[in-house]
């Protein structure tokens with residue numbers, strides 16, 4: 001049997017541990033600012049109206065069955081996903097140099113990408129993957145599971161609570177040739193801080209000069225600005241610049257399909273006369289990896305997303321739903337900031353409205369986070385990240401007052 005020194009007890013996943021603690025709390029005014037899932041103004045999960053509609057269409061189909069999908073997933077879903085993430089007029093699509101596989105949401109896409117790179121990227125050479133500091137905690141686990149060496153580039157400035165762009169750029173500049181640079185396409189998790197388009201252009205220029213490999217993680221398209229094309233801009237710009245790159249795409253947040261695990265992995269070959277052949281060969285290897293990992297991806301969420309992505313009327317409804325979610329979050333940013341300022345809370349709070357997407361990196365210390373939980377039953381991750389979706393018109397005053405109290 002396995003001795004404890006062989007299989008030591010692992011710590012509980014911090015985020016899901018937080019969720020359990022929140023659920024067990026019986027205090028009436030408790031507030032969940034932990035998990036990154038959208039909530040409506042009554043703190044309830046929100047099934048997007050367009051998803052309800054697509055779901056009803058699917059369920060009324062007498063021919064709906066539960067057969068296996070192909071290894072690469074639902075073809076109408078993966079091709080619509082390419083258009084969504086690269087832009088429908090992307091040269092990469094018309095030149096047939098994209099290989100796409102449906103995955104177990106964004107996590108599965110990141111994993112498939114990591115596994116593929118470990119196996120095929122620059123054989124015989126060790127290339128590291130660079131993460132922003134900080135990044136989504138799971139990046140570390142996923143890439144270490146496949147034994148890719150990990151290092152970080154500066155990203156967040158604790159002083160300005162904005163982007164440390166000089167630090168980011170100079171670190172990327174000095175990365176060894178061929179390094180893999182993981183980039184959050186938009187709505188950076190956990191900081192809510194994104195480069196501007198001009199800054200992205202500078203990053204692309206340096207990466208091109210240094211022959212670095214972009215790995216885009218896109219879990220919040222449509223959530224940052226409410227505009228899908230705008231949120232996907234960095235990826236389409238890099239493709240335009242002729243990079244060979246990969247993208248992990250999640251539909252968890254923007255469709256509210258969290259538990260259905262709908263996502264996609266894309267490999268884009270650089271423009272070249274043999275680019276279609278490169279993409280075809282890569283697709284064949286990705287299929288082998290996929291087969292050994294999950295055989296084939298789950299069908300239901302992809303069917304829902306596919307219906308919406310391929311139907312102009314449903315697509316327009318989806319865009320409306322995205323605006324509903326992103327604008328409620330923006331309103332809550334404004335409300336929280338102005339309440340903190342009204343209370344004269346020490347410090348500056350402009351970062352709450354400057355940051356975008358689902359999260360705000362408040363700058364609260366771990367001790368303050370613990371005190372908020374103990375005194376006020378407000379739950380957030382210990383790095384001071386707040387899921388803005390947990391704030392609503394009923395609790396924003398309570399949250400502001402609690403923060404005001406603990407920072408004094």
Ligand code: PMP
Nearest residue numbers: 105106107136189217219250252
């Ligand atoms: N990447 C980032 C940066 C994320 O924040 C998330 C969601 N927490 C994911 C990937 C993937 O999530 P999922 O597997 O639920 O799509």
